[in-house]
Amino acid sequence: MIERDHAPNLGTGLLGANFSRRNRQEATDDRAGIGRWIAIDESSYDGDQLHNGDRYMILGSVAIDDIDAAAILDTLRRETGIQKSAPEVKFQKMFAGATAGRRRVLLGELLAPGGPLHERASVYVIDKHYFVVAKLVDLLLEERFNARGYDIVSNGVARQLAVDLATEGPRALGRAGFGRLIATAVGFFSKRNRTSEHVTVDDLFTVIQESHAYARRRKAPQAKKAAQVLEMLRNTRPEAEAFARERPAEATPTGEHGLLDDSMDPLITAVPMVILHASTCYGGKLEVLADDQRLLTDDKLDVLERGATAVGVVHGLIRDNHLQDLVRGRSVDHPSLQLADLVAGAGRAVARWHDGQDDPAGQDLHPVVAPLVDPGGILMDEAPEDFARADTSRAKRR
Structure with a gap:
């Protein structure tokens, strides 16, 4: 049985040793x-x-x-x-x-x-929707390019990819389809999914694959940009597997990969x-x-x-x-x-x-x-x- 730390701390209503140092009770x-x-x-x-x-x-x-x-x-x-x-x-x-x-x-x-x-x-x-798309690019595509020696952040490429998918995605996939992509990404990267029980790597890439296929079938010009980003995301399964493998299995405020728990x-x-x-x-x-x-x-x-x-x-x-x-x-x-x-x-x-x-x-x-x-x-x-x-x-x- 896990013992919870309920020790009170001056200057905050938060309990336990994790909230014991950086508190301010007196007036600024x-x-x-x-x-x-x-x-x-x-x-x-x-x-x-x-x-x-x-x-x-x-x-x-x-x-x-x-x-x-x-x-x-x-x-x-x-x-x-x-x-x-x-x-x-x-x-x-x-x-x-x-x-x-x-x-x-x-x-x-x-x-x-x-x-x-x-x-x-x-x-x-x-903008929460844009934030989610930018995190998809950051945690998957940027990692993939970085491993191959390419910096897509400094030159603005990462931002442009995120803007293309966030702005054109709803028109390329329909509002329901784009909402499904956003919800699945949130579900996968969320700390509620620490053990990948709720949204697996397979679940995430099923939605990415289906979104890409749908966008490719659309004739509208704006669908092309979204389809291109989704095409690149289709190839990032190893990065998603690495994320799932490295993230903490339990709520951990410290540790080498502690902030992975807060990626989204x-x-x-x-x-x-x-x-x-x-x-x-x-x-x-x-x-x-x-x-x-x-x-x-x-x-x-x-x-x-x-x-x-x-x-x-x-x-x-x-x-x-x-x-x-x-x-x-x-x-x-x-x-x-x-x-x-x-x-x-x-x-x-x-x-x-x-x-x-x-x-x-x-x-x-x-x-x-x-x-x-x-x-x-x-x-x-x-x-x-x-x-x-x-x-x-x-x-x-x-």
């Missing part, structure tokens, strides 16, 4: 002079289950410490009539409904030019990129406070901290280590995390509205949220300004 304070604090929180995050639910995942960030954030929240509570007895200010509970229009006006004023959060807030957007989890990709974006915006040393997430063990935060710096140095965006600390905390203890929740929630509402869904909050907030969208997000061919428009063609296809 820029006046300490060590570095500038950034608070980050996510919305529409379902781990590596990326097929159903909202199309977009959001990571909201705010360059603010708890001292300044507390003053802003106090004013927001007073002006919006949020009871002091409410332990936290949360977007979904207090700003999302059809009757919360007045509250959204006040939130928009915080984010708009002249507001206290102007040029402090950022919205990092991940967008939070692992997004956190370093959000930190890097903040560094290029604000300069100097950063201290980052993330909301509690069971995925982010101490060991994984160690890896992400190193990764955030390595990516920036390799791409010439920063010259040296820009991250002073990466810690977690409870939003009930940190007003800055509550503001990050508001930014992430507003980003999710606008992304839903942009995706053709009926979302009153997105309708109200898109003029102030679209300019906050990070152009470095994981998107196909969308730019930040596209989130200021509703994609009515998507709504018609629902």
